[in-house]
Amino acid sequence: MSETSFCVAKQHKARKQHRCHSCNTLIQTGEIYLRVTGKWPENDGIARFSYHSDCRATEETLNRELTEYGEDYATISELLDYNPYDVIPLLPDAVAERFSSQIKKIRTRNPDFCPPDILEIIKAGQGNQLAFTALQIRILQHVAANPEKLTAQQVGHNLKLFGRINHPIGRLIAKKTIRISKDGLLCINPDGLLYIQNALPVH
Structure with a gap:
């Protein structure tokens, strides 16, 4: 996501399953999640995304630490592909578990990575x-x-x-x-x- 015209994030209790825009796993019915609504240059009109709250918080932290925040915003998955050495150690356990298959592939490609x-x-x-x-x-x-x-x-x-x-x-x-x-x-x-x-x- 590039720089936004506006962005509003609100917590909701899921009345149905949603898919987290960050980790692509399911947000279960009854779970508290974050709904992000905004307008970005790459989207036509208003766009809405659902997130696990900790996925969104982690994603924002990583972008502040590792990118030009707001101008070159990236998802956790993109950051993992681009810079796993900096990203993997900073993932909270629950978030890392949702990205376990991607992390496993990274470790397979780099067997001596992060012992x-x-x-x-x-x-x-x-x-x-x-x-x-x-x-x-x-x-x-x-x-x-x-x-x-x-x-x-x-x-x-x-x-x-x-x-x-x-x-x-x-x-x-x-x-x-x-x-x-x-x-x-x-x-x-x-x-x-x-x-x-x-x-x-x-x-």
Whole structure:
């Protein structure tokens, strides 16, 4: 969805089944759901969409975090296809379950994607209001494990994430967790080291 002329969202109790516009699964009769009514350039006239409330809230959060919100609005499914490394760790459990088949396909294509210990690190971090994605944490771990320091290209090569590395590194820099030295090397800040030490699960 691109920028809207107007958009109104109201909660309703379903008197019949609806299909969630975000996850494409059924909203059952009697369930509280969100009805979004608005006018968008790509629709003729007024358009109405039904959502699970948590699907809509998650979708809006992801768009604020990962897109130019309002100008390049995307569904959760689109965001998963475009940027699973940033999206999957941020999905609440109930929402992730509705997208389980799509996530399973992503994991099949990328068998080493987001191993369980990484998910545990993310959950621990979120509990402390530290929202890092799986890929960002892998970068932090990788930089911290190499005291000789690495360039972004070396990190990308060693993590085998050539096409996805620049954006997460940029976000880590914005969070002041890593910095780039004058000679182009990535250096982890004390907060980044502290985060990894505190968030790593006990084995």
